[in-house]
Amino acid sequence: METGSRRKFLGICLGGVLAGAGGGLLYTIFGYLAPRRDSNIRRAVSFPATDVPAGAAKFFEYNGKTAVLIRQKNGTVVALSAVCTHLGCIVQWQKDKEEFLCPCHGGRFSSTGLVLGGPPPKPLESIPIATANGTITVG
Ligand code: FES
Structure with a gap:
C-alpha cells in the first residue's frame, strides 16, 4: 500500500x-x-381493606417512593407519602402515640400528615385513594 x-x-x-x-x-x-x-405516569396500587386495621399503618411502594396507608380512629383511611418533607427520610409509625416520627431529625406528623413538631416545613404529601367492594385503591 x-x-x-x-x-x-x-x-x-x-x-x-x-x-x-x-x-x-x-x-x-x-x-x-x-x-x-x-x-x-401514576400507577394505582390496590389492597384488601382488611390489610389496614384501625390504628395500624401499612407501608408500601408507590411510584418508586415509600407511602403509607393509615386507618383513622373514625374508620376513614388516608394514604400519605412516607417521605419526610424535611430532608427525605422515611417516617415511622408510632402506634402508641398515633403519629409519625422521622428518625433523622425528630420531625413529627399527625396520622393525617400534619406537622406536629421538628424541622419539617410542610405536611406529608397526601395521595388520593378510593374504596370500593372491600378494596382500597391508591392513586
Ligand atoms: S428528614 Fe425528617 S426531620 Fe429531617
Whole structure:
C-alpha cells in the first residue's frame, strides 16, 4: 500500500472511530438530560381493606417512593407519602402515640400528615385513594 493511500485509509478509520465516540457521548448526554418517559405516569396500587386495621399503618411502594396507608380512629383511611418533607427520610409509625416520627431529625406528623413538631416545613404529601367492594385503591 502506498503512503498516500495508507494515510487516507487511516484517516477514514480515525474519522469513523471519532464519529462513533461522539455519537455515543451525545446519546449518553441526551439520555441523562431527557425526562424519563414514565416519570409522570401514576400507577394505582390496590389492597384488601382488611390489610389496614384501625390504628395500624401499612407501608408500601408507590411510584418508586415509600407511602403509607393509615386507618383513622373514625374508620376513614388516608394514604400519605412516607417521605419526610424535611430532608427525605422515611417516617415511622408510632402506634402508641398515633403519629409519625422521622428518625433523622425528630420531625413529627399527625396520622393525617400534619406537622406536629421538628424541622419539617410542610405536611406529608397526601395521595388520593378510593374504596370500593372491600378494596382500597391508591392513586
Ligand atoms: S428528614 Fe425528617 S426531620 Fe429531617
